[in-house]
Amino acid sequence: MKIASFNINGIKARLPALLAWLEEERPDVAVLQELKSLDENFPAEPIQDLGYNLETHGQKSFNGVAILSRFPLEDVRRGLPGDDDDEQSRWIEALVMGDGEPLRVCGLYLPNGNPAPGPKFDYKLAWMERLKARAEALLAAEEPAILAGDYNVIPQAEDCHDPKAWQDDALFLPESRAAFHRLVNLGLTDALRSVTDAPGTYTFWDYQGSAWPRNKGIRIDHVLMTPQAADRLEDCGIDTHLRDREKPSDHVPIWVEMR
C-alpha cells in the first residue's frame, strides 16, 4: 500500500498537476494540504473518476486538508482535538479499510508560525501541543497509524540548504524543533530518515530567488509512523521531479510504501 502526502498550494490552481500525479504514481491513499477551497467548491468528480473515495475539510482562501483513498474510509474525523474555538482547517483523519488490518491515516497542515515571536508563533506551539496529545492517544491504542503532512518544521540543520538563513524563522527556531522532537520521541518513526540519512533531501523550495534550480530547499513535509505502522514500512521517497513541471506547487509529495 502506497500512502502519500502533498501540499498542493490551491486545489483550483493545481488540479491538472494533481490529476497527472495521481494517474502516474497511483497512491492508494493521499493526504492533501492547502486546498484553499470551501468543501462545496472542491472539484471532487475528476478525482473520484480516478477511483478515489474523498473526504475534505476545507475553508475559504486558506488552509484546508483532504484524504483520498482507493479503499473505503471509516471513522472520518475533522479538526485536531483540544480547542473547540480553533476554526482553521488543518487536520483530517480516517481509518483506511485495506486488505489487512485497518490503517489510521492522519493528514495535517501544521501552522507556519511566522512572524516569531508573536500570536501566530504562539498558535503554532499550542497546535503542536495538541498534536502531541493526539499522538499519545494513537500510540496508546497500539495500532498502525501514520501522521503525514506539512509540518512546517525543519527538524535538523541538514534538512535545509542554509541553516543560517533560517535561524530566526518559525520553521527552524529551537522551540519549533524541540516540539517536533518531543513528538517523535514519543516513539514515532520519521519514515524518510529511516531509509536515508542523506542531506539535501528536501520537500519545499521557495518560488523566489531561483530556490529550485539552486536546490535551496527545506525538508518540512514528513511522515511519522507508530511502531505498528513502522514495522510495515518498506520504502519512503520524495517525488522531487514534480517541481520541474508547469505551474508546480512549491512543495512536492512524500510517500511511503507499506506491506
Place this chain on the structure above:
DNA sequence: ATGACTACGCCACGTAGA
C-alpha cells in the same frame, strides 16, 4: 538591494505563505 513568486479574493492590491 526599497529587490525577489504565487494564490486568493468584495477583482485590486493587500494578505499569507515559508
